[in-house]
Amino acid sequence: MKKVLSYFLLAIIMIACSTEENIDSSTDIANLEIENYKGIFTTADGGSRGTLDVTLSQDNLTATANLTLASGEVISISTDQVSNLGDTKEITFASNELSFTMTTGQEGETLEINTVSFRGSESSILAARNTERAPVTPVTGTYTCTTCAGPVDNSMTQTFNFMFVTADGDSSIATQTTLGMTVYNGIGAQDSCVVNGTDTTCDINSGDGMTTVGYTAGGGDVTWTGTHIFNNEPTGPNDCSGISGTWSWASPLVGTVDGLFVSDDLCTSSLNTIYQEDFQSFDGSGFAPMPAAGQLDSDIIIANGFSGSLDYGGTQTSGDYARGSDVNGGVGTGGVYAFDINTGNIILGVQPGGSDFTPGEFDFRIENTTGGDLSSFLISYDLYVNNDQGRANSLNFSYSTDNVTYISVSSLDFTSPGTSDSAGFVNNSMSASFSAAVASGAFIYIRFEGNDEAGSGSRDEFGIDNILLQAN
Template sequence: MKKIISYCLLVTLFTACSTEKNTDSSSQIASFEIENYKGIFTTANGEDRGTLDVTLSEDGRSATADLTLASGEIVSVFTDQVAEIGNKKEISFISNEFSFTMTTGEEEEILEINTVIYRGVESSILASKNTERAPVNPITGTYVCEMCPAPLDNTSTQTFNLMFTTANGNSAISSQTTLSTTVFNGKAQQNSCTPNGSLTTCSIVSGDGMTTIGFIAGEGPVTWSGSHTFNNEPTGVNDCSGTSGTWSWDSPILGVVGGTFISDATCTTPLITLYSEDFQTFTGAGFAPIPATGQLDSDIVIANGFNSGTLTYGGTQASGDYARGTSTGGVNTGGIYAFDVDGAGNTTLGVQPTGVDFTPGTFDFRIENTTGITLNNFVINYDVYANNDQNRIDGLNFSYSTDNITYTPVPSLDFATPNASDALGFVAVNRSGSFSATVANAAFIYIRFEGIEIGGTGNHDEYSIDNILLQGN
C-alpha cells in the first residue's frame, strides 16, 4: 500500500526535465514557399517519442504529417480537412494510428497540441512554423533520476524532448517532458556558443533568461542545464545534433532530487558520462579519502589556496578553512562552505574568498577514465552560483590537464562577478564547452576551477560550483 501511495505522490507532484542540431527541410520544400511546421512528440506515458513534420500543399487545401519516432519508424498521415479560420488554418489529421488537430501560427510561435491520439494512447505535440529565417530544430531524448525511488529511479527513463526555434546561436527552446501519464511543457534558452573545428557547443539552460525555472511541478520548480553540440558545416551528410546535461526538482515531498538527460542522437560517437556531481550530500565538513557524512572524497576532489594549509589527493582536511559548514550566504569568514543557494536545500560547493583565502585558489578534480577505451573529446557542463553582495570583481576560470602539471585554459568558460554589488542573492550562470585531450583507459583527466581576484575594493563576493557533468568519447 505504501508503494502505491508513493507512486501516486510522484505522479501528482513531479515533472521532469529533457535535447539537437540546426537543420532545415529545404531539400524537400523549395525555398520554404510551402507552409511547413516542425515539432516534438511524446505519448503521455513516455513510451514513445519522436519529431513531427507537417507540410501543407501548394494550394493550402491538403497537408501531410510525418511522425518520425525515436525507434526510426515513420508514421505518415494525409488529410484534406483544412479549414480557413481568419488568416489561419485548422488542420485535422485522422487515422487509425495517429490523429490530432492543429491551428497554424506565425514564426517562433509555439503551438501546444494536446488533443493527440497515437495508437490509442493520449499524446502531446509542441510545434512551430519552420522557415529559412527561423528554422525549427526538434530533438528527442530521455532523462533519468539518480536520487529517486521507483518509478523514477535509474531503471526507468522518461521523455526529455527539446525544440529550438531560431537559427544557430542564441535561441529560445521549448522543452517537453513526461512523468507517468503527465506531460510538462517548459521554457529554456541557448547561448554562449563556441566553435571547435566542425562542431559548435552551446550552453543550454532552463528558464526564460530572467529566471532558471523551466516549469513548475507539484508546486516545486524544475531547473536544468547542459550543452548542445552540433555540426556547423553546410547542411549535408555530416548533419548532427545532440544535447546532454543535468536537471533538478525542488520537490515539496522528496526534497531536492535530480539526474541527467541526454538526446537520442549525438554528434560522432555517443558521449559517455565520466563524472556527475550535484553536491547534495556535502555539508561543508571537509575532505577525506574515505569521506565521512558531509565530506567530499579527496581521491577525486581537492582544494588549495587557503591560509590554514594545503590538500593533496588522498589527504585529509576536516577543519578550519576547509570545513566551514553550511550557509545560505552572507558570511565573512574565508573558507569552503556548503552554500544552500536557494534556501530550500540546493547545496553547492562554495567558497568565501578573502585577501588570504582563494585569491588565488583552486578546486581540482581527478577523474579516471573507466570506459575501457581511449577518450579524445570531452564536454564539460556546470553551474556557477554567485552572491554579488560586495563591490569586488571575483573570477572563476576553467582549465584541464592530462598530467596534473600543465593545465590548458578554456577562456570561453571564464566567469567574473559584477563590480557593483546587488541584493539579488545567489544567481546561477551556466557554463558548458568542449575540449580535446587523449586519455587512455585507466588514466586520468584533471579539471580545475581557479578562483582569482580581478578588481574592485572591499570584501569579496561568495560563489560556488554545482551540477558538474563531464562526458567524453
C-alpha cells in the same frame, strides 16, 4: 503628326505597364511560401517519442504529416481536412495510428497540441513554424535519475525532448518531458556558442534569462543545464544535434531529486572513443590480469554466472571460462567460447546452460582517460545469435558508475525467438545513447546480461562483437 506621336507614346506606356504587371505576378509566385511546421512528440507515459513534420500544400487544401519515432519508424498521413480561419488554418489528421488537430501560427510561436492520440495512447505535440528566418530543430531524448525518489525512478523510459527555433547562436527552447502519465512543457535558452571546425558547442539552460525555472511539477521547480553540440555545415548527410546535461527537481513532497538527460542521437564527430574491441585475438582460453596470447584482460573484462566466479583482476583459465574456439557454433557444453563465424570473424561467445549464464553476464570496466569529465555516451555493438534451439533467451544491456547499481537501456533488450531455425549466427546491430556522470580517471561499467525467458530444452548461442563506446 501630333496625333501619331500621342498614339506612339500611349502604346509605349501601355507596354511598360503590361510588363510591370507581369513582373509583379511572377514575383508573387516566386515568393509564395509553402507552410511547414516541425515539432516534438511524446506519449503521456513516455513510451514513445519522436519528431513531427507537417507541410501544407501550395493551395492550402491538403496537408501531410510525418512522425519519425526515436526507434527510426516513420508514420506518414495525409489529410484534406483543412479549414481557413482567416489568419490561421485548422488542420485535422486522423488515422488508426495517429490523430490530432492543429491550428497554424506565426514565426516564433510555440504551438501546444494536446488533442493527440497515438495508437490509442494519450499523447502531446509541441510545434513551431519552420522558415529560413526561423528554422526549427527538434531533438528527442530521455532522462534518468541519479538521486531518485517518489515517482522518479529508472524503471521506465521518461521523455526529455527539446525544440530550438534558430539554426545556431542564441535561441529560445521549448521542452517536453513526461513524469508518470503527465506531460510537462517548459522553456529554456541557448547562448555562448563556440565554433570548433564543423561542430558548434552551445550552453543550454532552463528558463528565459530572467528566471532559471524550466517548469513546475507537483509544486516544485525543475531546473536544468547542459550542452548542445551540432554540425554547422550546410544541410546534408552530416546533420546532427546532440544534447546532454543535468537536471534537478525541488519537490516539496520527496525532497530534491536530480539526474541526467541525453538526446537519442549524438554528434559522433564530437565524441571521444573511450573503448573499442573486436575480439579478433581471443581464442577462448580464459581471463587473466596479465593475459597470455588468446586470453582476455580481466582488469577490463570479466564474466560470471558459471561454475566459479571472476572478479576484476582475477584469473579463470579453465572449465566454463575457457571452452576454447569453435567454428560456427552448435556446441553442447555450456561456457565461454571464441566462436569463429563468417570465416575468420571471432566473437566473444557463450553457450548458456542450466547452470551456465542463466542468469549470467559479461562485464566491462572502462576508465575515463580523456582528461575531462564525461556525461554523454554512445554504445554500439554487434549481437550475434544462433537460434538453433527452441528456448527463448535474452541478452540485455545496462551500465553503472559504481559497479553496484546498474541502469538498463530498454531499447537494447534482446530476446531470441522461441522457434528455432537453421540460419546460423545472425547479426543484430545494436546502438543507443545514455547519460552518466564519469569524472576524469573514474570508470564506466557496461554489462551484457543473459537469462532464460521462455520455452524449455536447450538454449541458443550468443556472441558479442565490435563494441564501440564513445563519449563526451
